[in-house]
Amino acid sequence: MSWRPFILLVALLTPCLLQAQREKLPPEDLAWVEENFPDARKSSTGIRFLGLEVGTGETIRQGDLASVLYTGRLTTGETFDQQIDPEKPLQFRVGRGQVIQGWDQIIKLMRVGDKWIVIIPPELAYGTRGSPPRIPRNATLIFTIQVVGVERGS
Numbered sequence: 001m002s003w004r005p006f007i008l009l010v011a012l013l014t015p016c017l018l019q020a021q022r023e024k025l026p027p028e029d030l031a032w033v034e035e036n037f038p039d040a041r042k043s044s045t046g047i048r049f050l051g052l053e054v055g056t057g058e059t060i061r062q063g064d065l066a067s068v069l070y071t072g073r074l075t076t077g078e079t080f081d082q083q084i085d086p087e088k089p090l091q092f093r094v095g096r097g098q099v100i101q102g103w104d105q106i107i108k109l110m111r112v113g114d115k116w117i118v119i120i121p122p123e124l125a126y127g128t129r130g131s132p133p134r135i136p137r138n139a140t141l142i143f144t145i146q147v148v149g150v151e152r153g154s
Contacts, residue, residue: 024121029140032075033119040119047106048119055113055147062095063153066107069146080134080141089148100125100141107147115146 024046025033033040033048040048060066067089071082083090092098094107102120110116122128122138130137 024123025119025140026122026138029075029121033140037117037119040117043106043109045102045105045124046121047102047124049106049109050117051114052117052144053113053115053146055111055115057112057147058150059111060094060107060147060150061153062108064094065091065151065153066094066147067091067149067151068107069148071144073142074135075140075142086148093153102141103143103145106145110145110147112147112150115144118143118145 023030025048037048037050040050042048068091069084069086069089071084072080074080092103095104097104100120102118102124105124106116106118106120120141120143122140125141126135126137126139128137130139135141
């Protein structure tokens with residue numbers, strides 16, 4: 001049996017695997033996160049999350065209409081946005097680009113009733129452009145997200 005196909009496959013996949021394992025948080029933010037949220041888990045895309053409350057409802061899926069309450073903060077502790085009124089939750093269609101990429105990814109791991117702290121690296125948030133004036137360039141974002149409802153997508 002020839003080893004060439006195997007070697008070729010390894011050569012092609014290695015850069016992909018290294019990219020997936022690369023730390024996505026800036027070093028100063030990584031140190032802050034490890035100090036403040038040492039028990040946070042890490043997704044395959046570099047999002048860190050920590051459960052505060054465990055839900056018992058349905059898991060969110062691609063295309064669902066998710067309803068959430070949230071507070072968004074910078075690593076400085078400054079709140080840049082929030083929607084905490086249970087009568088007016090933020091609603092968005094999952095996977096349709098209506099929210100930052102990190103939200104579209106992490107929400108599919110959550111279920112109705114979950115309340116998590118979610119730490120999103122810059123490249124899955126607003127990246128090098130930021131969202132002036134509240135969110136600076138290359139900002140790591142810390143959200144407290146509570147899923148309060150879901151309507152199944154078509």
